[in-house]
Amino acid sequence: MCDECCCDCGPWKGGLIVFGIIFGFLLFAVLLAAFGFVRRPAFVVDDALLTRFNLSAATSSFAYNLTLTLVVHNRNWAMAIKNTKPMDAEYKFDGQPFERIQLAGKGDKVGPGKTVVHRLSSGSESALVPTLGNAGVVEYRKESAKGTFEVEVAVTGEVRYTARYTKCKIEATCPLKLQLAPPGTTAVAFQKVKCKLASAEENCG
Ligand SMILES: *[C@@H]1O[C@H](CO)[C@@H](O)[C@H](O)[C@H]1NC(C)=O
Numbered sequence: 001m002c003d004e005c006c007c008d009c010g011p012w013k014g015g016l017i018v019f020g021i022i023f024g025f026l027l028f029a030v031l032l033a034a035f036g037f038v039r040r041p042a043f044v045v046d047d048a049l050l051t052r053f054n055l056s057a058a059t060s061s062f063a064y065n066l067t068l069t070l071v072v073h074n075r076n077w078a079m080a081i082k083n084t085k086p087m088d089a090e091y092k093f094d095g096q097p098f099e100r101i102q103l104a105g106k107g108d109k110v111g112p113g114k115t116v117v118h119r120l121s122s123g124s125e126s127a128l129v130p131t132l133g134n135a136g137v138v139e140y141r142k143e144s145a146k147g148t149f150e151v152e153v154a155v156t157g158e159v160r161y162t163a164r165y166t167k168c169k170i171e172a173t174c175p176l177k178l179q180l181a182p183p184g185t186t187a188v189a190f191q192k193v194k195c196k197l198a199s200a201e202e203n204c205g
């Protein structure tokens, strides 16, 4: 009886089975590493230049010129990141938004391991900041006296990763300290700023 059930199991076939099992485990491990864990994109401000930042308290608006380089890196080696909503960068002073710039449209993708460099150049004669209020004016005067302005870049969006159903909110904040440079300046020393991501939702890395 026993011989009968084992007659097929020569050493050769046993080896094949062991090989199959090992291969299966490896494949599973690779798929798990590739798609099992989401890594959120990294946002870094590489460079920034503020050449004008004049507040008109009467109209509650800024006359400003700001250029900056925002780098977005997809840290996943197998998963692309697809925007399910437009991705925006909002500029804020004292927590109050005065500009909003679209970084990527709905449907735009960043491939696995890829980096996208956004060179943002913006300026306005009167970028309204209606919520600045008296407290904001006080803060502006204080920073103006120092010659260094604290401007926050807030990135917001919603993305989906390859092979995932969940849509994940992206919220990153980049606090910049910008020394006001004379108009015509093309570059100033700037310390790179790594943006801080808001805590992730479930299944979003
Ligand atoms: C902005 O302020 C600077 C000095 O603070 C001044 O020289 C310049 O004329 C101002 N520009 C505008 C458009 O108000």
Ligand SMILES: *[C@@H]1O[C@H](CO)[C@@H](O)[C@H](O)[C@H]1NC(C)=O
Pocket (backbone or CB within 6 Å): 051, 064, 065, 122, 123, 124, 125, 126, 184
């Ligand atoms: C500053 O911004 C204004 C828009 O208000 C634009 O016309 C001007 O060309 C900008 N200056 C520089 C140096 O980019």
